Amino acid sequence: MTTSIKTNAASRPASPLLLAFTLFLVAINLRPALSGVAPLLAAIRATTGLSATGAGSLTTLPVLCFGAIAPLGPLLARRYSAERTILFGLLVLAVSVVLRVFFGLPGLFAGTFLAGASIGVVMVLLPSIIKRDFSESAGIMTGLYTMGLCLGAAVAAGVAVPIQRLAGGDWRASLAFWALPALLGAVAWGVFGVHGNATPVQKRYRVTGLRASRIAWHVALFMGLQSMLAYCVFGWLPTILIDRGFTPLAAGAALSASIAAQLVTALGGPSLASRGKDQRLVVMVMILLTAAGLMGCMYAPVSQIWFWAVVLGLGQGGSFSVGMMLVVLRSPNSQIVASLSGMTQLVGYLLAAVGPFVAGVMRDATGNWNLAAGFFMVTAVAALLMGIGAGQRLYVQAKVEEVATS
Structure with missing residues (x-):
C-alpha cells in the first residue's frame, strides 16, 4: 500500500482557528444525507x-460507498491535492442531494450513490489534514471532527419530518434541503481550507505487512462492527419506534x-482513550452502553424509550470516537496512520453496509424485529471481542519504505 504525504509551509493556513471551524462545518455535512432519510422511510x-x-x-448504499470509494480519495489527492479534492467532494455532495428528488426511484438511488461516494472521499482525507495541521492537538481535533459528524446527524434526524410538514408533506423537499449546508460548507472550505498555489513537495511511502497484522484487523473489524450497529440505528430505529406506536415526528x-x-x-472519547494503560475498559463500557440502549429502545416500556435512546447515543458516540483514536494509538508513525485509516474505512464500512440490509431482510421475513434484535446482539458481542483486541497497548507491525517518485 502506497501513501502520499504533501507538505509545504507556504501552503499552510494563516489561522488554525479558522481551519478548525471549517473542518467542523465540513464534518456537519457528512451525515445528514444518511440520517435525514430514516425518519422519512415510511413516507x-x-x-x-x-x-x-x-x-x-x-x-x-451510502455506507457501501464509504468503503468502496475510500481508495479513490488518496489517488485524487495526489493529483489535485487533498484540499481541492475535498472541495470537489462537497460540491458533488450538494448536487447529489438535489438529484435524489428527481427521476423517481432511479434518481433517488443514483443521488444516494453519489452522496455516499463524495462523503467517502472527504472522510478518508480529513484525518490527514488533522494529522498535518494539528499534530499537537490531534485528540481535540478528532473529538471536534467526530462531534461535527454527530451534530449533523442529530439535526438532520430531528428536522426531517418538520421540514416535510412545512413542505406540505413532500419528503423530497426535506431531502433536498441538505444541499444548502453542503454548499455553505463548500464555500467555507474554498475560502479557508484551500490555500496556497505552489506545487507541493511530495514524498511517497510504501507500507507493507499491514494486512498480516492481527492488531490492524482488530482495529478495522472493531470499527466495522460498531459502525454496523450505528447504521442499523440510523436506518431502522425510527421504523422500529413507529412499529411500537410512535408517530413519525x-x-x-x-x-x-x-x-x-x-x-x-x-468529544470526550478521544481523551478517555488516550488515558490509562490501554483502551480495553473504555471499549467495553461503550459497547455495553450501546447494546443496552438498543435493546431498551426495542423492548423496554414505551415510557422509558427516551432514556434508553440517550444511553444508546452515549455508547455509540464513544464507540466511534474511541475507534478513530485507536487508529492513531496503534500506529507507530504517520505513514502507518494513513494506511491503517484507509484499511479501516475500506474494511469497516464495507462490513457496516451489510447491517441495515440484513435487518431489513429479517424484518420482511418474520414480520417483527425479534430476529433482527438477535442479529444486533451478536454484532455487539463480536464488536466487544474485536475492541478488546484493538484496545491492547500494542503497535501495528508493518514496514515503511520511501519510494522514488517520477
Whole structure:
C-alpha cells in the first residue's frame, strides 16, 4: 500500500482557528444525507412502493460507498491535492442531494450513490489534514471532527419530518434541503481550507505487512462492527419506534435525541482513550452502553424509550470516537496512520453496509424485529471481542519504505 504525504509551509493556513471551524462545518455535512432519510422511510415507501428490503438497500448504499470509494480519495489527492479534492467532494455532495428528488426511484438511488461516494472521499482525507495541521492537538481535533459528524446527524434526524410538514408533506423537499449546508460548507472550505498555489513537495511511502497484522484487523473489524450497529440505528430505529406506536415526528425526534447524546462521548472519547494503560475498559463500557440502549429502545416500556435512546447515543458516540483514536494509538508513525485509516474505512464500512440490509431482510421475513434484535446482539458481542483486541497497548507491525517518485 502506497501513501502520499504533501507538505509545504507556504501552503499552510494563516489561522488554525479558522481551519478548525471549517473542518467542523465540513464534518456537519457528512451525515445528514444518511440520517435525514430514516425518519422519512415510511413516507418514501408509501409513495414509491419500496419494500422493507428496498428501503434497507437505500440506507445501505451510502455506507457501501464509504468503503468502496475510500481508495479513490488518496489517488485524487495526489493529483489535485487533498484540499481541492475535498472541495470537489462537497460540491458533488450538494448536487447529489438535489438529484435524489428527481427521476423517481432511479434518481433517488443514483443521488444516494453519489452522496455516499463524495462523503467517502472527504472522510478518508480529513484525518490527514488533522494529522498535518494539528499534530499537537490531534485528540481535540478528532473529538471536534467526530462531534461535527454527530451534530449533523442529530439535526438532520430531528428536522426531517418538520421540514416535510412545512413542505406540505413532500419528503423530497426535506431531502433536498441538505444541499444548502453542503454548499455553505463548500464555500467555507474554498475560502479557508484551500490555500496556497505552489506545487507541493511530495514524498511517497510504501507500507507493507499491514494486512498480516492481527492488531490492524482488530482495529478495522472493531470499527466495522460498531459502525454496523450505528447504521442499523440510523436506518431502522425510527421504523422500529413507529412499529411500537410512535408517530413519525416522535420517532425522528427520538433518533435525533440519541444522536445528540453522542456529542458528549464523541468529544470526550478521544481523551478517555488516550488515558490509562490501554483502551480495553473504555471499549467495553461503550459497547455495553450501546447494546443496552438498543435493546431498551426495542423492548423496554414505551415510557422509558427516551432514556434508553440517550444511553444508546452515549455508547455509540464513544464507540466511534474511541475507534478513530485507536487508529492513531496503534500506529507507530504517520505513514502507518494513513494506511491503517484507509484499511479501516475500506474494511469497516464495507462490513457496516451489510447491517441495515440484513435487518431489513429479517424484518420482511418474520414480520417483527425479534430476529433482527438477535442479529444486533451478536454484532455487539463480536464488536466487544474485536475492541478488546484493538484496545491492547500494542503497535501495528508493518514496514515503511520511501519510494522514488517520477
